[in-house]
Amino acid sequence: MRILVTGGAGYIGSHTLISLLSKEHxxxxxxxxxxxxxxxxxxxRRLTNHDFEQHDLDIGNGPELSNVFTKFQPExxxxxxxxxxxxxxxxxxxxxxxxNISGAxxxxxxxxxxxxRQIVFSSSATVYGEPCYLPYDEKHPLAPINPYGRTKYFIExxxxxxxxxxxxxxxxxxxxFNPVGADNSGEIGEDPDGIPNNLLPxxxxxxxxxxxxxxxFGDDYDTRDGTGIxxxxxxxxLADGHAAAxxxxxxxSGVEIFNLGTGNGxxxxxxxxxxxxxxxxxxxxxxxxRRNGDLPAYWAESKKANNLLGWSANYTIDDICRDSWHWQSxxxxxxx
Ligand code: NAD
Ligand code: UFG
Numbered sequence: 001m002r003i004l005v006t007g008g009a010g011y012i013g014s015h016t017l018i019s020l021l022s023k024e025h026x027x028x029x030x031x032x033x034x035x036x037x038x039x040x041x042x043x044x045r046r047l048t049n050h051d052f053e054q055h056d057l058d059i060g061n062g063p064e065l066s067n068v069f070t071k072f073q074p075e076x077x078x079x080x081x082x083x084x085x086x087x088x089x090x091x092x093x094x095x096x097x098x099x100n101i102s103g104a105x106x107x108x109x110x111x112x113x114x115x116x117r118q119i120v121f122s123s124s125a126t127v128y129g130e131p132c133y134l135p136y137d138e139k140h141p142l143a144p145i146n147p148y149g150r151t152k153y154f155i156e157x158x159x160x161x162x163x164x165x166x167x168x169x170x171x172x173x174x175x176x177f178n179p180v181g182a183d184n185s186g187e188i189g190e191d192p193d194g195i196p197n198n199l200l201p202x203x204x205x206x207x208x209x210x211x212x213x214x215x216x217f218g219d220d221y222d223t224r225d226g227t228g229i230x231x232x233x234x235x236x237x238l239a240d241g242h243a244a245a246x247x248x249x250x251x252x253s254g255v256e257i258f259n260l261g262t263g264n265g266x267x268x269x270x271x272x273x274x275x276x277x278x279x280x281x282x283x284x285x286x287x288x289x290r291r292n293g294d295l296p297a298y299w300a301e302s303k304k305a306n307n308l309l310g311w312s313a314n315y316t317i318d319d320i321c322r323d324s325w326h327w328q329s330x331x332x333x334x335x336x
Contacts, residue, residue: 189327261300
């Protein structure tokens with residue numbers, strides 16, 4: 001299939017390219033590198049021995065985006081491009097509403113202009129908000145608790161409305177849990193700008209000596225060891241979920257929503273222990289106050305994806321830490 005991938009140079013996008021290229025899909029990447037490096041794309045080419053189109057372009061640039069669509073004539077779009085830092089979205093909500101929502105609208109318009117009617121969208125478990133029950137299934141009420149999460153919720157609604165304008169339009173909304181780890185080559189991985197916001201890249205930078213110690217945000221939650229619990233999914237499993245989603249277009253109409261997670265919750269202490277084992281390094285930590293807006297625990301019900309997409313997560317937390325360590329130790333300064 002001819003697939004246009006927005007944000008393909010990013011963390012999840014670059015891993016997804018590996019899955020798609022290995023299945024012989026024809027790819028065109030659009031990225032403005034606001035949070036990524038084109039080096040990731042070169043490495044994907046080398047790893048897969050496949051070439052693809054690449055455009056240095058902001059998806060908000062409607063005329064240029066339409067040109068790319070007209071030339072490439074994609075049969076489907078996978079839409080990763082967007083801003084994703086929760087704290088930044090609270091400090092500058094308009095930036096997030098503008099970039100993420102206007103970006104999505106600009107993309108849907110370009111799709112309309114060239115009759116491209118299939119989209120896979122990167123949504124997030126963050127759309128669920130405070131759990132009414134666990135694990136979250138796709139029918140759980142939606143109540144995102146920060147502007148970033150609300151952009152995901154609003155874009156889901158916009159895409160649903162977009163599909164209603166034509167019986168042949170199809171959308172798959174993928175709600176990711178916590179994507180972590182790296183391709184097992186150690187050649188591509190997560191390369192956050194500045195001090196990482198997220199647990200795994202933070203631990204990896206402590207292990208490699210770039211940061212002194214980890215702050216564990218709270219050890220007094222009502223969980224089995226007092227620390228926060230999340231559903232950590234290996235980014236290569238997540239990538240394969242996109243390839244499975246693209247295959248599912250022929251079996252569906254309208255909109256389908258899938259959680260992509262492992263179904264298991266892992267605590268912060270358990271992640272630290274697994275990373276120590278995988279790296280052979282000590283991970284010094286301090287117990288810090290709870291982080292504002294953090295939920296104590298959540299994990300996925302992913303049976304719908306297992307049953308309909310024929311997809312499931314295979315990697316364990318030990319695999320995740322091994323691959324994350326491999327990437328970080330091989331690329332101490334990321335792509336720089
Ligand atoms: P990322 O920042 O590594 O990748 C996003 C990519 O989009 C980057 O390459 C960036 O340069 C590009 N981009 C951003 N704005 C753009 C624009 N206006 N025009 C063109 N390119 C643009 O993030 P990621 O972790 O790979 O996440 C990909 C998607 O998945 C995002 O939409 C994110 O919100 C979503 N998601 C991520 C997580 C996570 O924890 N990583 C969890 C749930 C959902
Ligand atoms: N944590 C620490 N110290 C750190 C970073 C995190 O103790 O330095 C803890 C958090 O308190 C939480 C757990 O590690 O209990 C995971 O935190 P992350 O920041 O890695 O991930 P979140 O679950 O907060 O959020 C992530 C993405 C969001 C996305 C969400 C989807 O950052 O964008 O998963 O479930 F929406």
